[in-house]
Amino acid sequence: MTNVVACIDGSSTSPAVCEYAAWASKQLDAPLQFLHVLDKTETPAPANLSGSIGLGSREALLSELTELDEKRGKILLEHGRHMLEAAKEIAVNNGVSQITCKQRRGDLVDTLKELEPEIRLLVVGKQGEDGDSLGDHIGNNLERVVRTMHRPILVSPHDFRQPQSFMIAYDGSATTRKGIEMVASSPLFKGLPCHIVMVGTATNDMNAHLDWARKILEVAGFSVVTEIIAGEVKHVLCDYRDQYDIGMVVMGAYGHSKIRQFLVGSTTTKMIQHTSKVPLLLLR
Amino acid sequence: MLKSIKQDWLSNIRGDVLAGLVVALALIPEAIAFSIIAGVDPKVGLYASFCIAVVIAFVGGRPGMISAATGAMALLMVTLVRDHGLEYLLAATLLTGVIQIIFGYLKLGSLMRFVSRSVVTGFVNALAILIFMAQLPELNPSTPGVTWHVYAMTAAGLGIIYLFPYITRKIPSPLVTIIVLTGVAMYLGLDIRTVGDMGELPDTLPVFLWPDVPLNFETLAIIFPYALSLAVVGLLESLMTATIVDDLTDTSSDKNRECKGQGVANIASGLLGGMAGCAMIGQSVINVKSGGRTRLSCFIAGFVLLLMVVFLDDWVSQIPMAALVAVMIMVSIGTFSWSSITNLKEHPLSTNIVMVMTVIVVVFTHNLAFGVLAGVLLASLFFANKVSHFMLVTSEINDDGSLRTYKVIGQVFFSSADKFTNSFDFKEAVDKIIIDLTHAHFWDITSVSALDKVVIKFRREGTEVELIGLNEASATIVDRFAVHDKPEAVDGLMGH
Numbered sequence: 001m002t003n004v005v006a007c008i009d010g011s012s013t014s015p016a017v018c019e020y021a022a023w024a025s026k027q028l029d030a031p032l033q034f035l036h037v038l039d040k041t042e043t044p045a046p047a048n049l050s051g052s053i054g055l056g057s058r059e060a061l062l063s064e065l066t067e068l069d070e071k072r073g074k075i076l077l078e079h080g081r082h083m084l085e086a087a088k089e090i091a092v093n094n095g096v097s098q099i100t101c102k103q104r105r106g107d108l109v110d111t112l113k114e115l116e117p118e119i120r121l122l123v124v125g126k127q128g129e130d131g132d133s134l135g136d137h138i139g140n141n142l143e144r145v146v147r148t149m150h151r152p153i154l155v156s157p158h159d160f161r162q163p164q165s166f167m168i169a170y171d172g173s174a175t176t177r178k179g180i181e182m183v184a185s186s187p188l189f190k191g192l193p194c195h196i197v198m199v200g201t202a203t204n205d206m207n208a209h210l211d212w213a214r215k216i217l218e219v220a221g222f223s224v225v226t227e228i229i230a231g232e233v234k235h236v237l238c239d240y241r242d243q244y245d246i247g248m249v250v251m252g253a254y255g256h257s258k259i260r261q262f263l264v265g266s267t268t269t270k271m272i273q274h275t276s277k278v279p280l281l282l283l284r
Numbered sequence: 285m286l287k288s289i290k291q292d293w294l295s296n297i298r299g300d301v302l303a304g305l306v307v308a309l310a311l312i313p314e315a316i317a318f319s320i321i322a323g324v325d326p327k328v329g330l331y332a333s334f335c336i337a338v339v340i341a342f343v344g345g346r347p348g349m350i351s352a353a354t355g356a357m358a359l360l361m362v363t364l365v366r367d368h369g370l371e372y373l374l375a376a377t378l379l380t381g382v383i384q385i386i387f388g389y390l391k392l393g394s395l396m397r398f399v400s401r402s403v404v405t406g407f408v409n410a411l412a413i414l415i416f417m418a419q420l421p422e423l424n425p426s427t428p429g430v431t432w433h434v435y436a437m438t439a440a441g442l443g444i445i446y447l448f449p450y451i452t453r454k455i456p457s458p459l460v461t462i463i464v465l466t467g468v469a470m471y472l473g474l475d476i477r478t479v480g481d482m483g484e485l486p487d488t489l490p491v492f493l494w495p496d497v498p499l500n501f502e503t504l505a506i507i508f509p510y511a512l513s514l515a516v517v518g519l520l521e522s523l524m525t526a527t528i529v530d531d532l533t534d535t536s537s538d539k540n541r542e543c544k545g546q547g548v549a550n551i552a553s554g555l556l557g558g559m560a561g562c563a564m565i566g567q568s569v570i571n572v573k574s575g576g577r578t579r580l581s582c583f584i585a586g587f588v589l590l591l592m593v594v595f596l597d598d599w600v601s602q603i604p605m606a607a608l609v610a611v612m613i614m615v616s617i618g619t620f621s622w623s624s625i626t627n628l629k630e631h632p633l634s635t636n637i638v639m640v641m642t643v644i645v646v647v648f649t650h651n652l653a654f655g656v657l658a659g660v661l662l663a664s665l666f667f668a669n670k671v672s673h674f675m676l677v678t679s680e681i682n683d684d685g686s687l688r689t690y691k692v693i694g695q696v697f698f699s700s701a702d703k704f705t706n707s708f709d710f711k712e713a714v715d716k717i718i719i720d721l722t723h724a725h726f727w728d729i730t731s732v733s734a735l736d737k738v739v740i741k742f743r744r745e746g747t748e749v750e751l752i753g754l755n756e757a758s759a760t761i762v763d764r765f766a767v768h769d770k771p772e773a774v775d776g777l778m779g780h
Binding site (some may be wrong): 048049050051052053054055056057058059061062065066069 | 302303306307309310445446448449453454455456457458459528531532533534565566569570572573574575614615617618619620621622623
């Protein structure tokens with residue numbers, strides 16, 4: 001649990017991912033690692049629909065397919081190396097000293113699972129390489145990553161903006177209470193003003209929760225603003241974020257089961273979809 | 285879950301649909317030809333190919349592999365069909381499926397590691413030879429209806445199959461062969477054997493039916509030996525094919541899921557009036573070559589096969605057997621491992637003997653299971669023989685000639701036990717001997733009794749015997765192999 005790991009894939013979000021990772025690495029005083037995973041995508045050989053097989057067909061086919069994969073693999077490897085170099089340069093320019101680069105083959109989620117013990121904070125882009133044209137939708141790897149990992153994940157928007165303040169989406173549940181404690185004990189947000197937002201109509205219970213959270217954070221040295229606003233979760237959070245020009249949103253991720261998500265939809269997914277300008281820190 | 289469905293079914297739609305169509309076209313002549321080998325109506329093989337291909341697409345463990353009615357399985361059914369009839373074949377097919385599912389749950393797929401590369405090659409070559417030999421009756425001049433026209437058409441068919449791809453690779457050449465030869469035969473009104481002469485073709489979709497056999501012990505006694513052979517051969521060919529597809533596509537597959545999947549597919553086939561089947565080496569290669577990679581291609585192949593056969597049955601029955609023979613000769617040539625012939629010179633003799641022996645046993649028994657069994661046995665014997673060379677006994681005598689120390693190094697087991705016993709000089713008159721076993725491994729009871737024999741023999745000569753390091757040496761007898769898999773145990777094995 002030492003590194004800030006940033007996932008680079010060559011999409012247009014990657015530079016922002018690098019910058020946010022550099023920022024987090026400096027705040028946390030943790031080494032920064034750039035990770036590029038060479039996903040094996042299935043691209044079949046040029047089709048030969050003749051349907052005939054002769055002597056040595058199997059051997060010929062094997063060598064033909066191997067040759068194709070070899071060429072493709074070399075290009076991808078080279079491409080990945082260039083991307084990692086570029087990422088390193090951004091981080092160096094931002095004043096990060098401890099930088100490592102890592103290239104692995106395989107599935108992104110599986111690779112991250114293997115690396116999990118070394119990861120302190122994971123920085124990923126909202127959309128992958130093929131997602132640049134997807135508009136507001138979230139990339140196809142992101143939800144799987146978030147669901148599998150048990151580390152904080154920073155979802156980067158398209159452009160970098162130095163965070164000047166942050167807000168915590170709070171509902172008094174065990175997950176978010178733990179999140180408050182994590183934020184309080186982490187150097188990541190040191191010195192930034194903090195907003196705690198609860199969604200709902202104010203009750204004594206909620207006020208008690210809010211006071212507890214405020215106390216924890218104030219003891220840790222944050223200046224805290226709290227607010228209880230009624231309305232639909234996503235709208236309230238987004239409106240508040242835009243109104244106060246918040247630099248980063250902190251929330252618990254996927255607190256509910258997959259079945260519930262299928263029926264009512266997930267707040268986390270909705271929030272990621274609306275993270276076009278402000279990064280989102282997901283706490284698991 | 286959703287991700288894997290997307291990956292397994294929809295990641296390569298265009299390639300899979302095209303490959304599925306090509307495979308479906310190639311499956312039709314094969315299914316008909318294999319039904320004829322088994323001695324049943326073509327519809328039994330066609331229904332089987334449809335069921336197995338569609339079911340395995342969902343339940344199989346190796347996306348991109350094609351399963352259907354196969355020659356290896358058909359050859360095993362011949363006597364069952366001849367002596368007891370179709371209903372018993374359907375019952376045997378059901379039982380085959382059940383056995384395969386049990387094998388899958390017992391994880392017997394991992395036993396494949398005992399099947400060496402040369403046995404696999406022998407299996408593939410034997411299969412190719414059997415498929416070829418099964419075509420010979422259609423070319424035998426004493427079969428009624430076989431005239432010089434048949435030879436001419438078969439030759440023309442092979443010519444089209446191998447030369448047409450030079451013109452275009454967009455149309456499957458076996459299909460062109462079948463269409464051209466059928467057209468020629470119909471136009472000239474040739475009196476040669478056609479598919480229609482071979483038995484009934486499907487005219488409806490398959491219907492659910494329970495095999496009409498008495499449910500008693502007698503039935504079980506009839507079908508069980510067949511079902512066991514079918515299950516073993518089916519799994520062998522399926523797992524071998526899965527390995528081939530793994531290699532071709534550079535991906536991995538779930539072998540135990542494949543075993544269970546083959547079982548489910550065979551049960552479905554048996555209940556819908558089809559014969560047992562398994563994965564097909566030739567078709568899987570065609571599938572990968574045509575761009576098929578996911579489960580979708582196998583599904584499309586099965587589905588299209590049924591549609592074509594049910595709606596085109598009048599046309600299918602007009603296909604001359606000569607066209608099928610040409611296609612099947614192509615399949616057998618494509619299945620044969622050409623490199624195994626060119627490699628004969630480079631590979632060690634023992635490997636070549638295993639491969640050739642597998643082929644010979646299969647060709648004589650017409651049962652691939654026996655061939656594999658013979659191959660595996662032979663390979664194990666060769667291996668045991670090789671390892672038995674790694675045993676050495678050295679000795680030295682002390683200065684006054686009263687004490688001799690024997691040092692045993694290496695592997696002592698059934699194959700090297702005699703060599704071990706013979707390494708001692710019982711005629712030598714010494715007061716005492718020491719046998720140092722610290723660097724030896726005793727693998728079985730044979731080696732222990734050989735040691736006993738040596739000790740007793742020396743004692744009878746009046747020589748005192750002392751054993752050193754017996755505990756380390758016999759540690760390997762303990763059959764808990766899991767212990768040896770740990771790195772520190774391996775260190776001990778190599779070092780002590």
